[in-house]
Amino acid sequence: MTGLLVFDPLLPVWLIAVLAGMVICGTALALWRGLSGWALRALGAVVVLAALAGPVYQQEDRAPLSDIVMVVEDSSASHRLGDRAEMTTQAAEALATRLQARENTEVRRVTVPDGADNSGTQLMSTLADAMAEEPQGRIAGVFVLSDGRLHDLDRAPNLPAPMHLLHTGRSDDWDRRLIIAGAPAFAILDEEITLTIRVEDSGAVPENVESAQLDISIDGDAPQRFEVPIGRDIDLPLVLPHGGRNVLQFTIPEAEGELTDRNNSALVQINGVRDRLSVLLVSGEPHPGGRTWRNLLKSDSSVDLVHFTILRPPEKQDGVPVRELSLIAFPTRELFLEKIDDFDLIIFDRYKRRGILPSLYLDNVRSYVEGGGAVLIAAGPDFASADSLYRSPLEAIVPARPTARVIDRGYRPAVTDLGQRHPVTAGLSELHEGDWGRWLRQIEVGDPVGDVVMSGAEDAPLLILDRVGEGRVALLASDHAWLWNRGYEGGGPQLELLRRLAHWMMKEPELEEEALWAEATGQQMRIIRRSLAASVGPVTITTPLGDTLDLPLAEVSPGRFEAIYDGPVIGLYRLENGDQSAVIGLGPAAPVEFEETIASGAPMAEVIAASNGGVRALEDGVPGIRAVSPGRPAAGRTWLGITPRGAYRTQSVTQTALLPAWLVLLLASMLVIGGWLREGRR
Template sequence: MTGSVVFDPLIPWVAIAVLAALALAGVSLALWRGLSGSGYRALAALVLLGALTGPAYQVEDRAPLTDIVVMIEDESASQMLSDRPTQMGGAAEKLASEIAARPNTELRRVTVRDGEGDAGTELMRALSAALAEEPSARVAGIVALSDGRVHDMDSVPDIPAPMHLLMTGRETDWDRRLIVRNAPAFAIIGEAVTLTLRIEDSGAAPVTDGSATLDISVDGGETQSFSVPVGQDIELPVTLPHGGRNVIQFTVPEADGEITDRNNTALIQMNGVRDRLRVLLVSGEPHPGGRTWRNLLKSDSSVDLVHFTILRPPEKQDGVPVGELSLIAFPTRELFLEKIDDFDLIIFDRYKRRGILPAIYLDNVADYVSKGGAVLVAAGPDFAGADSIYRSPLARVLPAEPSARVFEEKYRPLVTDVGGRHPVTADLQDEDTWGSWLRQIDVEPQAGRVLMSGIDDRPLLILDRVGDGRVAMLASDHAWLWSRGYEGGGPQLELLRRLAHWMMKEPELEEEALWAEATGQSMRIIRRTLSEDVGAVTVTRPDGTAREVPLNEVSSGRFEALYDGPEIGLYHLAEGEHEAVIGLGPAAPREFEQTIATADLLEPAIAPLRGGVFRLEDGLPGIRNVREGRPAAGRGWIGLTPRGAYETRDVTQSPLLPAWLVLLLASALIVGGWLREGRR
């Protein structure tokens, strides 16, 4: 029970002040005039002014509240290293029992784990949430058991009591880590790109010769080892072997005594892209589709086009030698013998044998395909004649043989069942909106797959693999009608782009492919195939364990499955003869960027209220009470500030000047003053 005098004025304090000033002026005038009753009048004014202030005696029934101590236990990934879990677990239980034994004290235990994604240790956000649930007037202290590696110091809350750090780890700890300072997301295939790496020792590292072993592997393949310096930036030139995603793994073997090897590996995923697509377009004679081919290829800034056109049709005989039809001599030998391997794609558009390209040149084109090149044949009526390029050494790589029949009638191209599963023709557009073509060359497929058909389901578009190269045949020279918008047109540009990219072996257009797309620690496994079904994918984790993951068909020719990776690292996928690799998680997890315990990061939160930092390997400090504003830590002890908080259960008030007493005193003093002045 506590008592105090409180005031509850009947009118505003300003009005009371004005009345007091008037009363003082009146009393002063009475004294100046020498009136004998001025004393009585002054006392009467005081009584009335006191009554207006509403004085009362207030008695509160208070119940004392306990002090609250917040203990934060850091269980993030870096706290799981070495013997830190044992250190923290023993200290936390002992500290909890000591605080529980203190009178008038409660303990709030807060556990901190890794943040979402790669956010690291969010200790300050956990502290903010804990303080938001408690009255700040009851918090007597905050004790954090952590290695001090906190990643959200930009979110420090308003701390109402001293904060202390009981630090895990040991002074003899040391660690070696691999740092990737520079790694571009894209690189041009066949051109070297420079990566910047660094191997760095931290903590009480032992004295060595200053070098370490660096192992490098691409797409999980054979490992190459190099000896590199420690503590220096390493400029490493890398050439990507193929298009699409290339997964490069850098590893530094674990050294004796370092506290973890989790930061000794870095995964870099780079996309290989082509600089420019070099295309040789050979047009057999001028025709409406020739300029369409040229315009389509020139519209793509990534295409370098070399175009050769036979300027004179065979039926025109004007006596001009073939070699003199162009302003400059066409460099057939240079293009088809010396520099043919520089081209990524050769297109024969209505070309037929006229003696300009000798048989040895066409034979060289066939060899070019077998060794990895690509040829697209857009067949016209000449393909069905006696001068067809099928009647040349090029026939050994062509997927279809002409029957000498040419159909001159309207028809609409259709995608076959196989074409509906093949990435070149799948989901091109709604076939019902396509315009018609007016000519088709009758061919008999000898190899490959028919993706589009025309008149009476005859083959229209055939794709084939020859050796290491690829060949496509379009059995019509009327694809240009689509680009002219005939009967609504069609997807000629997209079809050509997909054909070119398929022949360039771009991964996204492979009809038989296995790959995965990562999102955090999850991956979407994708298997594309022309078959009706596929087997389960074997997923091999970074630790070497394997698991079978069944796939479900989500669209024609596309099978998928979701898989959550339990750990960060390189995963190997295998289904039949198809293999792929993918890295899950960040290249360098934030929790393992720095692993040596330190108090430097938490110092801005500890210093303002004069808290302390202690290593648990030196023993658990004692606990003392300290007054607010005094040092809260010393040799072997930490301080808590008793708050003295209480809960008010009941309040009673008794007026000091009741109305009847004010009336009696004021009346008596006023009358007394009047009588005093009257006798005089």
């Protein structure tokens, strides 16, 4: 039971102060005029003012509350290195036992897990959440058992009591880390890029260690090994081997005695893109479709187009002097002998043999395709004639034989069943509302070789794609694709069709008909298999730990099969399905938890110092516990302190008025009358 004097004014404090001022002035005036009863009248006024102030004697029945000490245990990935977890468990038990043995003390144990999405150790966030559930007036101290490596220091809560760190590091701990800096998201093929690599040692590093071995692997191939210095930035020149995603893995072998090898690897994923695509377009004669091809290719900023239209064939003899002609000569030798390998794609648009390109040059085009080049033939009526390109050395690579028949009637192009699965024509019907417009001419071809992805009149092959050697060939058996571009009968997806066709021939990775790849989101991957087959088998996944599993793929659209997989660990995964393979990195190879692994109190030093706490190494033993006054240093050589808060719960309150109304009336009346009588007696 405790008692204290409190006031419950009957009037506003400012009004009581005004009345008190009036009393003082009146008393001073009476004193100046020599009135004999001024003292009694003043005392009477004081009694009234005191009554207006409402003095009350308050008695409280209090029940003391225990002090709360929070013990925060780090269980993040970096804190599971070595014997840190075991050391933490033993120290937490010993600390909790000592604290609970103190009178009027409770212990709250808080565990800090790994942060979500590679966010690291969210120690301060966890502590703030735990403190929000407790009365701040009862928290007497915070003990943190951790390696001191946290990633949310900016979220440190306001501490009403000392915070202490018992770090789990040992004096002989050391670690080696691989750092990759300046890695671009994409790079131009055949152009050199530079990656900055650094191998860094920290902690109690062994003496006379000046270099380390570095293994570099691209797309999971056999690694190449290099000797690199420690503690210095190294510029590594690199040329990407192929377009699309290139997965580079850098690894340094685990050294004897280091804490972990989880930060000895780094994954870099760089997309290889072509700088410029070089296209040669040869139009056999002017026609509306020639402008369509030209506009399509010129609209792509990544394409360098060389276009020749043959306006003056050798048989044309009109008597115009050569010096008066503004036409340039067709540089056949330069284009088809000397620089043919500089082109990514050659398009013959309604071209026929006129003696301009000798058989030697056309044979060179065949060799160009077999060596990895691409040729697209947009056929017109001349393809069905005796001067057809088919009746040349190109016969060996053209994917269909002309029958010499030209179909001159309207028809609607259609995507074949195989074309529904092929990336060049898949989903074309969804890109254009309504029915496609008709084309009015088609060259009949037979004995198609390769993939017939579109059909036309009488279900005859209209678009045929084929692979020859290392190269690709396409035959479009019509010269009326431009009708779609003009919007004839509603038009059609002409630009998208021709764009895909050109890019497939130039071997853009996203248009490969047989492909396997994965898209990563955190530690989850979406595995995608594209195939012309009606079904595919399961994909074999090899985890970074060397485990393998088979995952079935479900068809989500024609020719596209997918599956979702949650990777158990961060690292490089290998995927295999038939003759297709791919690699994918889930998360960083070295998570943020392992960027700094040497235990230290430095990251938390500022917060701990502000609360008068201390930092101690657990390898020196669990320190003793003492009670200290608020604001005093709470750490010594062998002890750490808590601040008892003296919190209590009020069970009942009793208030007794010191100046009840009857007493105020009696005292004031007596004093006023006494003053009047004294003045009257005088």
